[in-house]
Amino acid sequence: MNSQSPISNLQSPLGIARAITQVERGGENTRQLIRALFPFTGRAHIVGVTGAPGTGKSTLVNALAKELHARAKRVAIIAVDPSSPFSGGAILGDRFRMQDLAGTGIFIRSMASRGQLGGLAAAVADALLILDAANFELILVETVGAGQGEVEIARHAHTTLVVEAPGLGDDIQAIKAGILEIADILVVNKADREGANAAAAALEMNLNLNPNKAAWRPPVLKTIALTFEGVNKVVDAIMKHAAYLDEKQLRVPRERARFDRELRGLLERELLERTLRRVTPARWDEWLRQITQRQRDPYSVAQEILDS
């Protein structure tokens, strides 16, 4: 870091990309960077986009970003793939996406679980802060797959979209995976395919069966992301949900949930690191040997380490 304003490095896409690479590495430089940036954050609206593999999330996110850009919003995309340590396929797909967005001024970055000391969730949380400080008004975060990852990301988001597509199975994937509760907006993509109306009706019925106590009823919207059909309405719904959060003063509770999670994760990692720093590899090996030979149990070894 130089002595200029901490956000002066975030004025170019290259500077932003470098900052994200930094937070992926973790460590003291990351702590300093985030400390310096944090006062400049808190204005971005974070939209999580999740759903089963292949429902068209990436296509939809690109279309949403273009539509938001056309409405003069500063937009960034983070594509998170928690399942992939190397993200070979994802990188290929992303190349294509990046070309698709080239020259638009829309920032896009993909993050997989490779090479992060502090874990992917922490790196994504920090990347969101960087993009926020870099003055992006809307940040679209796409996550694939694993239920845990989806819920994790939803904790960062102000607005969560759950994307479905017909023909991927008999049931609606979100109902099966139990992720409907996190949805603020439901999208049935691939509406050009047979079964889209049935999928939308099933989602509506599920909403009727499990009515939310909150005043916001998630709209069920059909899209054809490939041709931009319905994308306008999804953007309208995002803006409407953002306004709803402001009007009902729900932004602060959502932020609390986000930072509650983050603070706990941070403490977990810090305490673990500090504790392990006091232990030599030789002692660690010796403890493992004692445990595997049933001379000691893991609880008493952990207690000894904590007491030391």
Ligand SMILES: Nc1nc2c(ncn2[C@@H]2O[C@H](COP(=O)(O)OP(=O)(O)OP(=O)(O)O)[C@@H](O)[C@H]2O)c(=O)[nH]1
């Ligand atoms: N027919 C049809 N195909 C679509 C539509 N939207 C996306 N697709 C296609 O569906 C396939 C998967 O799209 P992606 O956008 O990569 O889906 P995804 O959900 O991001 O996939 P993962 O990231 O692998 O989970 C691609 O071949 C898209 O071209 C649509 O509205 N209609």
Ligand SMILES: [Mg+2]
């Ligand atoms: Mg994708």
